[in-house]
């Protein structure tokens with residue numbers, strides 16, 4: 001599978017398995033099965049309360065840990081340097097791992113001391129606890145401050161991105177700074193299966209609408225995607241989207257879809273960038 005590799009320490013397969021909202025044995029089973037099918041990238045977070053279940057899967061799977069990319073995240077109420085460090089150490093204990101491949105600030109907060117939190121992330125990288133570091137749900141001005149003003153060596157940004165939510169500004173920035181952009185909710189929580197234009201393109205290629213939605217993301221430079229699927233059928237189908245090839249006509253149809261349909265915006269979300 002194609003990887004996104006960059007000078008900030010990242011080496012991440014383009015397609016990963018999202019694990020929210022799975023917990024406990026269901027989560028362990030789903031992750032073991034995904035690894036068996038060929039997934040080598042797992043997305044978890046302290047906030048998902050499933051790192052222990054993911055850790056159990058990593059321990060149970062015959063796939064060696066060093067062949068698997070694991071992303072985890074620190075929750076927004078743990079961004080003070082000491083709390084951030086303790087949160088990462090707890091994640092590692094639960095994941096039964098000596099390091100995570102990518103460690104992200106899960107959400108920014110209005111009152112965070114960005115420089116102090118970034119310094120704490122960088123310290124984790126220097127200690128080898130995180131191979132690469134990044135952020136999630138940062139709007140462009142805040143990402144710009146972290147990367148250009150503070151000089152943070154961020155390897156990735158994770159945000160909601162799918163055929164009906166545009167991220168062109170963040171993507172331009174990510175490419176300019178050699179960062180990956182990981183698309184979360186890449187299937188718009190399976191709403192893509194009900195978009196007539198996507199259904200038509202899928203019929204034309206003899207594949208599923210979900211595979212068109214993922215294929216569109218995965219063909220983009222610097223973009224990774226972490227669809228969540230609990231069962232083997234959907235996991236395998238999502239993996240097969242790596243073989244889907246769109247044509248220019250498909251891309252034009254997808255470009256013309258509405259691009260402002262954001263699904264994830266909790267009360268603590270930042271002010272989002274204008275969609276273009």
Ligand SMILES: NC(=O)c1ccc[n+]([C@@H]2O[C@H](COP(=O)([O-])OP(=O)(O)OC[C@H]3O[C@@H](n4cnc5c(N)ncnc54)[C@H](OP(=O)(O)O)[C@@H]3O)[C@@H](O)[C@H]2O)c1
Pocket residue numbers: 017018019020021043044106136137158159183184185186187188189190210226227228229230231233234235237238264
């Ligand atoms: N950083 C953040 O703030 C943030 C926020 C949200 C999500 N995430 C990450 O992104 C991951 C994915 O996002 P998401 O769960 O919100 O949305 P998603 O991946 O777009 O959609 C998941 C839903 O689609 C279904 N599905 C998956 N594959 C399918 C297929 N081939 N055909 C039909 N239905 C299919 C799943 O059901 P089944 O399980 O039954 O297959 C599930 O109900 C999360 O698990 C999490 O790791 C991160």
